[in-house]
Amino acid sequence: MKKNIILTGDRPTGPLHLGHYRGSLVKRVELQDECEQFVMIADVQALTDNYEHPEKVRHNILEVLLDYLAVGIDPQKSTILVQSLVPQLFELTVYYLNLVTVNRALRNPTVKTEIKQKGYGDSTPLGFVAYPVSQAADITAFKATLVPVGEDQLPMIEQANEIVRTFNRLYNVDVLVEAQAVLTKTQRLPGTDGKTKMGKSLGNAIYLSDSADVLAKKVMNMYTDPDHIHVADPGKVEGNMVFTYLDVFDLQHDEVAELKEHYKRGGLGDVVIKKRLIEVLDELLDPMRKKRAEFANDKAALMGILHAGSARAREIAAQTLAQVRAAMKLDY
Amino acid sequence: MKKNIILTGDRPTGPLHLGHYRGSLVKRVELQDECEQFVMIADVQALTDNYEHPEKVRHNILEVLLDYLAVGIDPQKSTILVQSLVPQLFELTVYYLNLVTVNRALRNPTVKTEIKQKGYGDSTPLGFVAYPVSQAADITAFKATLVPVGEDQLPMIEQANEIVRTFNRLYNVDVLVEAQAVLTKTQRLPGTDGKTKMGKSLGNAIYLSDSADVLAKKVMNMYTDPDHIHVADPGKVEGNMVFTYLDVFDLQHDEVAELKEHYKRGGLGDVVIKKRLIEVLDELLDPMRKKRAEFANDKAALMGILHAGSARAREIAAQTLAQVRAAMKLDY
Numbered sequence: 001m002k003k004n005i006i007l008t009g010d011r012p013t014g015p016l017h018l019g020h021y022r023g024s025l026v027k028r029v030e031l032q033d034e035c036e037q038f039v040m041i042a043d044v045q046a047l048t049d050n051y052e053h054p055e056k057v058r059h060n061i062l063e064v065l066l067d068y069l070a071v072g073i074d075p076q077k078s079t080i081l082v083q084s085l086v087p088q089l090f091e092l093t094v095y096y097l098n099l100v101t102v103n104r105a106l107r108n109p110t111v112k113t114e115i116k117q118k119g120y121g122d123s124t125p126l127g128f129v130a131y132p133v134s135q136a137a138d139i140t141a142f143k144a145t146l147v148p149v150g151e152d153q154l155p156m157i158e159q160a161n162e163i164v165r166t167f168n169r170l171y172n173v174d175v176l177v178e179a180q181a182v183l184t185k186t187q188r189l190p191g192t193d194g195k196t197k198m199g200k201s202l203g204n205a206i207y208l209s210d211s212a213d214v215l216a217k218k219v220m221n222m223y224t225d226p227d228h229i230h231v232a233d234p235g236k237v238e239g240n241m242v243f244t245y246l247d248v249f250d251l252q253h254d255e256v257a258e259l260k261e262h263y264k265r266g267g268l269g270d271v272v273i274k275k276r277l278i279e280v281l282d283e284l285l286d287p288m289r290k291k292r293a294e295f296a297n298d299k300a301a302l303m304g305i306l307h308a309g310s311a312r313a314r315e316i317a318a319q320t321l322a323q324v325r326a327a328m329k330l331d332y
Numbered sequence: 333m334k335k336n337i338i339l340t341g342d343r344p345t346g347p348l349h350l351g352h353y354r355g356s357l358v359k360r361v362e363l364q365d366e367c368e369q370f371v372m373i374a375d376v377q378a379l380t381d382n383y384e385h386p387e388k389v390r391h392n393i394l395e396v397l398l399d400y401l402a403v404g405i406d407p408q409k410s411t412i413l414v415q416s417l418v419p420q421l422f423e424l425t426v427y428y429l430n431l432v433t434v435n436r437a438l439r440n441p442t443v444k445t446e447i448k449q450k451g452y453g454d455s456t457p458l459g460f461v462a463y464p465v466s467q468a469a470d471i472t473a474f475k476a477t478l479v480p481v482g483e484d485q486l487p488m489i490e491q492a493n494e495i496v497r498t499f500n501r502l503y504n505v506d507v508l509v510e511a512q513a514v515l516t517k518t519q520r521l522p523g524t525d526g527k528t529k530m531g532k533s534l535g536n537a538i539y540l541s542d543s544a545d546v547l548a549k550k551v552m553n554m555y556t557d558p559d560h561i562h563v564a565d566p567g568k569v570e571g572n573m574v575f576t577y578l579d580v581f582d583l584q585h586d587e588v589a590e591l592k593e594h595y596k597r598g599g600l601g602d603v604v605i606k607k608r609l610i611e612v613l614d615e616l617l618d619p620m621r622k623k624r625a626e627f628a629n630d631k632a633a634l635m636g637i638l639h640a641g642s643a644r645a646r647e648i649a650a651q652t653l654a655q656v657r658a659a660m661k662l663d664y
Contacts (some may be wrong), residue, residue, distance in 0.1 A: 026568065043662065044426065047427070047430060047660070048430055051427075051430040051431070051502070051660075053500060054503070054660045054661040054662065055661050057661070058661040058662070082664065084423075084657075084662050085664070087419050087420075087423055088419075089417070090423040090425070090426045091416075091419055091422040093422070094376065094422045094425055094459070094462075095383075095424070095459075096508050097381070097458040097459035097462055098379060098380055098383040098455065098458075098459035098460070099383070099457070099459075100456045100457065100458050100459075101454070101455045101456060101457055101458065101460050102434070102438070102457070102461055103454050103455065103456075104459055106434070108511070122433070122435050123433045123435065124433060124434050124435075125428075125430045125432065125433055125434070126429040126432050126433065126434050126437055126458075126461070126462060126465065127426070127427075127429035127430035127432075128430070129434055129458070130429055130458060130462070133458065134426065134451050136347040143555055170383070170384060171386070197561070210545075253514075253583070303664060306664065307664075312615070321524075328379070328383075328386045329386040329387050329389070329390040330375065330386065330390070332390075332393070332414065332417070332635060332638065332639075
């Protein structure tokens, strides 16, 4: 049976956090043994809404790579590539732009929501509206069969598959491959403040690269139960971030269950459960910190990894592009 | 003094005709001695409204090249390139998409007019709206200082220069160069039917590649003066295509002036002036036909010319792209 091909990745706009770890990184480490996995650092896509701050994107490419290496994504097993180092993706993007109408692009629910969120109003850049087309180029260049996404990204896969079908029908070929969205089953990890999403701009994220001190401080400031004032008071477990995180990261489920009972009864202070969470998270992050430290000062080695992965990605993308050009009669 | 750099070219959607010859080809043959000239066969741009008929675009690449060679554009003096063989142009296009808003793109007067003409309605492809951005990539990649255009294409140069200014300001560099539009001074050559524009779709064009027979037939069917029924009748010279063409192509201006007087008085038949025009045009086209015949059967030589020119174009475009990437901090 043919191996599945996975395309996944991140926009290099900030370091990765526990939400990323839980939502996708763990899975990638698993899948790199079963599938052919492409992990893309999407600098071009990041530029569509950060073109005024390219230095931020540049800086975070290495941060994100360090996060990958820290969690165990192995450049020998996964192809880690930088989007802008695979020029075939630009060419595919430009060809696919002909296959999508302006109205269809503006109707994309994800794009619509994001235009509103970003307050673009009447000045939405063409590049932003076109970014699902650029994603279609990424997915199809590597002939990905599986693309792990959050629910909000489903319209992106739909758009990519529409392009695949239009292209294959129009040029009467079987060159491009439809991808299947793989929905993350794990629930989204909320921020330390209890907000539904962990995010850099919200200032409620615990980063994989946080030092022990920073981690401790963030956990000590976590949202628990505002009515749980004295240790003796009975406390609420639902919506209490410390328990939410313990549920996810503490493998001693029985002990966590007992702690919850105790907390609900009263007599268990926030500091106790927070210290436990710090310990649990430190155990998770400490090996990552060590791995990170191994590479962090060897910029040449990091760039070597990115260049090697991107070179391999170029090879694959060039094969697809040659087929695309042949289908379009551009194979002069 | 630094030589001017010219970017010019054609969409390969049909063979070139007398209107192209008069409006731009003559000038290119002159300018290739004075300037650094890039002549681009714009296959990617042609695909934005011909993506359903790529074979047409492919076929016409060689036709257009043969026309170039026939009129005397010399691959040793001008860089003749195929747009899709210069991948740097795709990458620049994608970056520039971030610098233009959807509304600005849709407000481009040329794009607006063409959307109406083509009857796109609600299904204008993104690629079509983005084609001025792709043109900006072409112009800036070669750092063109002069771009010969018709009046209807002025908004394209304006759009390109806007991108240049935005890019240089945003990244605080002096990398991209504004281009100056050079308006064609010659009046547009009307079609053989007297319509203001000579065009393939209008079926009123005399092609540079027309055989002597086809040429004769087209001239014999030319629009003259519908009220000039008998040879003895006085005839009208204004709007009479035979005289319009004689004015442009017959170098014996005195004789043409005499013929006009005679025609207006009456006593000069259409056949006489048509035969003269056939002779004049044959004299122009015959050397082109011979030159064409030299190359027409050597497809390998033709492709060689295109590949060599495109390789040179890639070198120049790669230099610009490296500067663009450095400005955008993408020079990993």
